[in-house]
Amino acid sequence: DAKTTQPTSMDCAEGRAANLPCNHSTISGNEYVYWYRQIHSQGPQYIIHGLKNNETNEMASLIITEDRKSSTLILPHATLRDTAVYYCIVRVGYSGGGADGLTFGKGTHLIIQP
Amino acid sequence: AAGVIQSPRHLIKEKRETATLKCYPIPRHDTVYWYQQGPGQDPQFLISFYEKMQSDKGSIPDRFSAQQFSDYHSELNMSSLELGDSALYFCASSPEGPTTDTQYFGPGTRLTVL
Numbered sequence: 001d002a003k004t005t006q007p008t009s010m011d012c013a014e015g016r017a018a019n020l021p022c023n024h025s026t027i028s029g030n031e032y033v034y035w036y037r038q039i040h041s042q043g044p045q046y047i048i049h050g051l052k053n054n055e056t057n058e059m060a061s062l063i064i065t066e067d068r069k070s071s072t073l074i075l076p077h078a079t080l081r082d083t084a085v086y087y088c089i090v091r092v093g094y095s096g097g098g099a100d101g102l103t104f105g106k107g108t109h110l111i112i113q114p
Numbered sequence: 115a116a117g118v119i120q121s122p123r124h125l126i127k128e129k130r131e132t133a134t135l136k137c138y139p140i141p142r143h144d145t146v147y148w149y150q151q152g153p154g155q156d157p158q159f160l161i162s163f164y165e166k167m168q169s170d171k172g173s174i175p176d177r178f179s180a181q182q183f184s185d186y187h188s189e190l191n192m193s194s195l196e197l198g199d200s201a202l203y204f205c206a207s208s209p210e211g212p213t214t215d216t217q218y219f220g221p222g223t224r225l226t227v228l
Contacts, residue, residue, distance in 0.1 A: 034216070038157075041202060041222070041224075042221065042222070043118075043204050043206075043219030043220050043221050043222050044157060044204070044206075044219045045219065046216055046217065046218055046219075049216065087156075099145045099146075099147065099162035099163065099164040099169035099170050099208070099215065100162070100169075100170050100215075101147055101149070101159025101160075101161075101162055101170050101172050102147075102149075102157075102159060102206075102217060103159065104156040104157045104158070105156065106156065107156065
């Protein structure tokens with residue numbers, strides 16, 4: 001799986017949009033960008049994933065650059081409950097019956113300030 | 115919606131003892147994954163099973179073994195426990211089908227080895 005680079009930590013004011021960047025310059029054509037988050041000691045929570053088109057769901061939006069070398073996760077209206085470590089993970093979207101484990105990097109510790 | 119169930123949620127063992135952790139995947143999910151998260155660390159992939167067969171293997175110690183049963187639940191068996199095995203252990207499951215193998219995590223089992 002391609003390596004990802006994320007800032008160690010970020011602050012965001014409550015109610016504002018939180019924009020979390022991720023660099024994945026060695027991403028392959030069949031690799032997706034996945035985002036998970038982990039609120040203190042809870043199980044990682046799936047947020048969103050995408051291949052090359054921008055994606056949006058009830059939790060967040062994912063913006064992937066045209067060259068696919070970087071992406072941004074957007075939480076449109078951050079709340080205190082969004083304080084967590086956010087992981088950007090690049091991997092094959094479907095391993096054809098396999099079950100490849102996720103490789104968690106260091107992630108970004110997002111702190112939402114009241 | 116149903117989630118991944120892990121039991122027990124907390125477990126305390128002595129050094130050199132054995133422990134068994136259980137994971138019940140989301141209904142209609144046929145793939146399970148095990149992760150270990152030490153204090154202050156990011157989750158590390160241990161092992162996965164697809165349709166009751168071992169699929170991918172990560173940094174799982176030889177003292178650990180796992181299996182998936184006919185009802186798709188999985189058990190992680192840990193023998194000769196060491197102090198360094200104290201960690202959160204997460205199970206994740208992913209659905210059958212050719213479109214995605216997005217992993218959904220359980221709440222974890224906190225293992226303390228004394």
